[in-house]
Amino acid sequence: MMKDIFTVEAQKRTDTGKGASRRLRHANLVPGVVYGAHKDPAMISMVQNQLIQRLEHEAFYSHILTLKVDGKSEQVILKDLQRHPSRPIIMHADFLRVSAKEKLKTNVPLHFVGEEAAKGVKEGGVVSHLLTDVEVSCLPGDLPEYISVDISGLGVGDAIMLSEVTLPKGVELPALMQDEVNDVQVVSIHAPHVESEEVADEEDEGAAEE
Secondary structure (H helix, E strand, C coil): CHHHHCEEEEEECCCCCHHHHHHHHHCCEEEEEEEECCEEEEEEEEEHHHHHHHHCCHHHHHCCEEEEECCEEEEEEEEEEEECCCCCCEEEEEEEECCCCCCEEEEEEEEEECCCCCHHHHCCCEEEECCCEEEEEECHHHCCCCEEEECCCCCCCCEEEHHHCCCCCCCECHHHHHCHHHCCEEEEEECCCHHHHHHHHHHHHHHHHC
């Protein structure tokens, strides 16, 4: 059953343009495109409800998917997704073909573990997740569904930088391959802002008295 989550059924489409896309959505279909791997882009459509069901699973966004276009299978990743701003429908989906021998770049989620055991949390500190996902570069076979970040060793005032995240074998972070300036905080534990709130309350009271 889990395998089905990573399979997307699609059909080729020839109509293009806003009018064609609108007609597809009225028919409960999602317009999309698949490109890459030195092949021509292909215009496709998918059943709206089926795609939405798969998007409910976090792993779908960072997993190698099997895209079946008119019964012919290709290995892809979900590259871009356009949602309607106010309605629960998908407007468009982009898929990138992957080659087993070529590195790909995509975002994978960060899973933070050890929060309850962290010294800083036990001391009343507040955890700030400054990144929730990160772009990785790797071969398709090395693509992780997520990257774990252990914060159990953090105290109040401590942080984990992007360069300190433990990466799975074969996985690199493009942000760090270019320039160390791109090394940013991923997660930190800071003291609760109780004092600043009290000061703000006192200022509000003083303003009211005036």
